[in-house]
Each structure stands twice: as structure tokens, then as C-alpha cells.
Amino acid sequence: MHVKILGSAAGGAFPQWNCACRNCASLRGGTFKGTARTQTQVAVSEDGRSWFLLGASPDLRAQIEATPQLHPRDGVRRSPIAGVVLTNADIDHVLGLLLLRELQPLCVYATASIRRILQEDNSMFAMLNRVADQVQWADIVPRESFSLDSVRGIVSGLTCEPVPLDTRYSAYVSKERAAQLVAGEALLGLIIEAPSGKRMAFMPAVPKIDDDLLKCLDSTDLVLFDGTFWSDDELIQVQGGGHTARQMGHIPLSSPRGSLQQLAGLKRPRKIFLHINNTNPILDSSSTQYREALAAGWQIAEDGWQIDL
DSSP: OEEEEEEOBOTTTBTTTTOOSHHHHHHHTTOOSSOOBOBOEEEEESSSSSEEEESOOTTHHHHHHTOGGGSOOSSTTOOSEEEEEOOOOOHHHHGGGGGGOSSOOEEEEEOHHHHIIIIITOGGGGGGGSSTTSEEEEEOOTTOOEEEEOTTSOEEEEEEEEEEEEOOOOTTSOHHHHHTSOGGGSEEEEEEEOTTSOEEEEESOOSOOOHHHHHHHTTOSEEEEEOSOSSTTHHHHHHSOSOOTGGGTOOOSSSTTSHHHHTTTOOSSEEEEESBOTTOGGGSTTSHHHHHHHHTTEEEOOTTEEEEO
């Protein structure tokens, strides 16, 4: 299985367009010990020819252009992108779908609740079905594995298990609409398995870690995990107010109940943080936080990485 990390930042990317925090300002000033990053986007493939996107970021077009494996081939308009798996309805996870509206046959996998939000509540997503056989929508159910196949009849060989992680829907979803949806379909992590038995976990937003999740992660060979915030009060420290990491649905890396501590027992998988907020000090390779994460056995994702399992 081939895993491409096309983007590794949280929503807003790094540097964020309206932010002058220490990280963003020093990157723009040329003094930062680290690299710019686009918003989190991952692609997977078994054969290196047909690719499936995990989410669809707002930076997707630029990410495709930066990745030769995703360029059109075998015809004037024949992209190797065969499908998209959605794990939530967040803007930075679904907006890229609208960039795939040029009559490309695709299969989009999503829970019935996420489909209702996109198809019934937002008319813009009708652009994905202007003509017959443009986008085929496939319902997925938490904890029920399914095959990643394309509308062109390509069988990828990859299977996907959706793992429910939270019951809260995106902030733009009204309370009235959320009450009509299935709570367990709000936020998913994904376990992707290759025919070889190699497994990867894609979990860019994790509000809490329990024994079931630990067992799940320990069964994989690669973990791409929520690296959004270093501390629970990170945004409050930077901007003088706002929500904590946990209030926003992200477990922070630090503290006794943070992900570094709770995932310290994972020995089998290669562990990589992604979905890193622009304020997170692990973006700075000269920081003590960066060195602490590396010492704990983690890597900090950068755009363009490829992992072959």
C-alpha cells in the first residue's frame, strides 16, 4: 500500500492567511526552522495507479499539481483519482470536493448523515451530479468494513473500516439538523488494510482516547494521528481567548492525559502526527516540543511524504 501525505496542516494551513503568531510571522520572515504546509490531505493506493483520497481539502488542486502520481494519464481527461472517503463534514475536509466537479467519474464514500448535510443542505454540492454517472455516492456505516472500488470498475484491493470517534457535528450544522442525524456518524477515523495485511490508521481529529481505540491503533503498521495542538489552552495563550483544544474536538499532545502520554505504549506502528495547527510549536524543529515528540517515537508530517507499506 502506498500512502501519500499531500498536506499536513490543520484548517487554515501554515502560515495561516490572517495570523501573525510567532510561527507564522517567523516563517514569513525567513527565520523559521521548519516548512510551510497545506491543509491535511492523504491519498492511498494499492497499485500506484488508482488512488483514493481521504477527505478533500480546500488545497486539493495545488496538492494534485504537486504530485505527479495524481496527474491525468491514459487519455485527455482520465485522472488516476478514483474516489474519496469522507470522515466528517468539516469545511477543511469536504470543500475540495467542489474542485473535482469537472465531470470526473468518482465514488464518494460517506455516512448517510454526512450526505444529508452536503446534498440536502448545500446546493453547491449538486455540481457534483450535473450529469449522469458523474459522482456515485456510497453510504458507509461505522464499524462496517467496505472495499475501496471505483465507478470505473477498478477493484483497488484495499478495504476500509470506519471507526466512530465523536458525536458532535461541524459548527455550521444547526442544532435542529444535528438532532435529525445519527450521532455516531459525525466523526470517523479510518483503518485502511491492504491485501498483504498491512494496515494504516488515518485519524486527524480525535477528541479522546479509550481502550478500544488503543487496541485498534496497536493493530496497525502506520498511525497518522491528530497533531493539531500541543497544549489544551494553546489558542487562548496565542490570541487571548477562544476555545480549548478539547472543546474543539482535539486531544492535545502534552499533559498527563495528552496523546504523547496515552499512546506511549504503541510499539508496532510507525507514528506520525499530522493536521498540525499553525500555532503548534512542533512545527519548529528547533523547539523543545519538537524534540520531545521525536524522543517519544513520533514523526512530524510534512507535505509530500510517501510511505510504502
